[in-house]
Amino acid sequence: MTADRPVIRVDGVSRWFGNVVAVSDVTFDVMPGITGILGPNGAGKTTLLRMMTGLAEVSSGRITMFGEPVRRNPELYRRVGVMSEHEAIYPYLTGREFVLAMARLRGVPDPNDATDRAIELVDLVKASSLRMGTYSRGMRQRMRLAATLVHDPEVLVLDEPLNGADPRQRYHFQALLRQLAARGRTILISSHILEEVEELASTVMLVINGKLAASGEFRAIRAALDHRPYHVRVVADDPRRLAAAIVQLESIDAVEMEGDGGLVVLSTHVRELQIELPRVAARVGTRLRRVEPLDDSLESVFGYLVEG
Amino acid sequence: MVTVFRLTVRQLATRGRIVILGVLGLLPVCITWLMTSDSTAPSVAEYEAVVLSGMMAASIVPLIVLSIASVSLGHEVGDRTLANLVLTPLPRWKLVVAKVAASVVVAAPFVLGSAAWTSWLAFNHDATALVAVSAATAAALVMYASVFTWLGLAVSQAIGAGLLYIVLWEGLFSGFVSGIRFMSVRHYAAAIMHGLDPRRFADAPHVSLAIAASVAVVVVAFFGWRTTLRLSRMDVP
Numbered sequence: 001m002t003a004d005r006p007v008i009r010v011d012g013v014s015r016w017f018g019n020v021v022a023v024s025d026v027t028f029d030v031m032p033g034i035t036g037i038l039g040p041n042g043a044g045k046t047t048l049l050r051m052m053t054g055l056a057e058v059s060s061g062r063i064t065m066f067g068e069p070v071r072r073n074p075e076l077y078r079r080v081g082v083m084s085e086h087e088a089i090y091p092y093l094t095g096r097e098f099v100l101a102m103a104r105l106r107g108v109p110d111p112n113d114a115t116d117r118a119i120e121l122v123d124l125v126k127a128s129s130l131r132m133g134t135y136s137r138g139m140r141q142r143m144r145l146a147a148t149l150v151h152d153p154e155v156l157v158l159d160e161p162l163n164g165a166d167p168r169q170r171y172h173f174q175a176l177l178r179q180l181a182a183r184g185r186t187i188l189i190s191s192h193i194l195e196e197v198e199e200l201a202s203t204v205m206l207v208i209n210g211k212l213a214a215s216g217e218f219r220a221i222r223a224a225l226d227h228r229p230y231h232v233r234v235v236a237d238d239p240r241r242l243a244a245a246i247v248q249l250e251s252i253d254a255v256e257m258e259g260d261g262g263l264v265v266l267s268t269h270v271r272e273l274q275i276e277l278p279r280v281a282a283r284v285g286t287r288l289r290r291v292e293p294l295d296d297s298l299e300s301v302f303g304y305l306v307e308g
Numbered sequence: 309m310v311t312v313f314r315l316t317v318r319q320l321a322t323r324g325r326i327v328i329l330g331v332l333g334l335l336p337v338c339i340t341w342l343m344t345s346d347s348t349a350p351s352v353a354e355y356e357a358v359v360l361s362g363m364m365a366a367s368i369v370p371l372i373v374l375s376i377a378s379v380s381l382g383h384e385v386g387d388r389t390l391a392n393l394v395l396t397p398l399p400r401w402k403l404v405v406a407k408v409a410a411s412v413v414v415a416a417p418f419v420l421g422s423a424a425w426t427s428w429l430a431f432n433h434d435a436t437a438l439v440a441v442s443a444a445t446a447a448a449l450v451m452y453a454s455v456f457t458w459l460g461l462a463v464s465q466a467i468g469a470g471l472l473y474i475v476l477w478e479g480l481f482s483g484f485v486s487g488i489r490f491m492s493v494r495h496y497a498a499a500i501m502h503g504l505d506p507r508r509f510a511d512a513p514h515v516s517l518a519i520a521a522s523v524a525v526v527v528v529a530f531f532g533w534r535t536t537l538r539l540s541r542m543d544v545p
Contacts, residue, residue, distance in 0.1 A: 055394070090319065090392075
């Protein structure tokens with residue numbers, strides 16, 4: 001496999017369930033490094049990943065990994081590690097037993113040694129002798145990651161792997177993925193949280209309503225996001241006086257009064273607004289009760305990108 | 309394959325299930341003991357029809373095997389652990405063989421223990437009868453395990469569908485309709501019993517032991533193949 005050849009190729013793939021189209025004519029390539037699949041819940045990310053790992057059939061199109069078909073090709077799983085979104089564990093097994101079983105199933109030459117290494121990698125040595133049924137969600141995720149990594153796969157497909165992880169685990173996990181990517185591994189990670197993917201992936205695929213809304217370098221997409229107008233709702237003791245004061249700010253594009261003592265501010269410079277708003281409020285002698293973004297959900301971000 | 313087998317045995321041999329299956333397995337033994345200790349004990353033919361054919365081959369054995377084999381793959385679909393097994397280089401047929409083998413091993417102590425003990429009591433410690441009943445029960449066990457493993461993967465309500473099959477097909481229709489008899493596991497189990505010990509089911513018409521054994525192999529192979537096919541083609545949750 002040369003560096004310029006895609007590891008995974010998704011070519012005009014669609015999947016429908018009856019009349020519902022879950023994935024619609026999606027085409028992209030995945031190269032070595034970390035690629036993020038980003039999209040709101042229900043966008044079709046999991047269906048796409050399941051088709052890419054051979055767990056689900058495509059309705060039309062073709063998916064290949066290392067130039068081979070992914071479906072009905074068990075030998076491929078010697079080179080691929082998949083961590084699904086669901087916490088599919090055997091609660092009666094200890095963490096070590098689980099990872100060891102996965103090592104044996106994938107034909108690892110020295111499964112005991114590989115198991116110890118994988119558990120060490122996710123920093124769960126102490127808990128490895130406990131049954132997985134007693135684990136917290138974060139611990140389960142980490143032990144499942146150990147099971148995914150135990151055969152040292154060339155390709156890692158991780159569906160919402162940071163669910164349930166605390167900040168420390170999240171940091172450890174991200175460091176581990178960067179380390180693997182630096183060693184030439186191909187990592188595909190899905191998430192519905194923009195920041196999660198931003199911290200990890202240089203390349204992103206934005207999926208919305210089963211379609212590929214945007215793809216490419218994260219920085220270019222982020223730059224587009226930075227020029228997007230945001231709606232911010234501000235509740236203050238004296239909204240009229242505050243509105244009169246902030247409307248003169250350069251960071252504000254428009255201000256609209258709400259009936260219940262609130263203001264809706266439209267701004268393309270949210271960072272400046274964050275700094276200036278408390279200063280102005282203090283200057284005019286009104287207290288800020290609440291400041292909340294109205295359209296910070298991923299759906300609105302996607303909506304903006306798609307419209308743009 | 310050994311790993312899948314071990315995982316499945318641990319998954320299936322839960323304490324609650326063992327207790328229930330133990331009670332089910334003891335049922336024919338208790339009934340046989342009561343029948344043989346009564347002064348108006350039934351004839352051998354009556355005993356064979358009621359206990360061996362009606363109770364063991366058509367009820368107890370399939371019920372025990374259904375409760376085990378239908379969940380060996382079925383539960384893995386329900387709790388989404390099946391992906392752990394299929395995302396490995398293991399060929400699907402090996403996965404199915406391991407699952408059926410694990411079901412057979414978990415069910416065997418209850419099914420074969422019950423059959424052997426029952427025949428030992430009923431036929432006055434006759435070793436030939438014991439071997440015949442045990443071998444026929446073992447054949448029924450493997451056939452049912454193969455059928456119910458497939459059912460667990462093919463049907464979402466496998467226990468319900470299996471119960472209907474046991475009650476209507478094996479229990480009711482195969483006892484009355486001669487054509488259906490040749491499509492029932494119960495019939496071939498009785499034929500194997502008769503083939504190994506001609507005194508058993510002496511009054512009923514039977515296919516030869518060779519044909520009965522061949523049918524058993526075909527049934528196991530056919531449903532094993534269907535399960536493998538299903539496993540290869542299905543969307544794994």
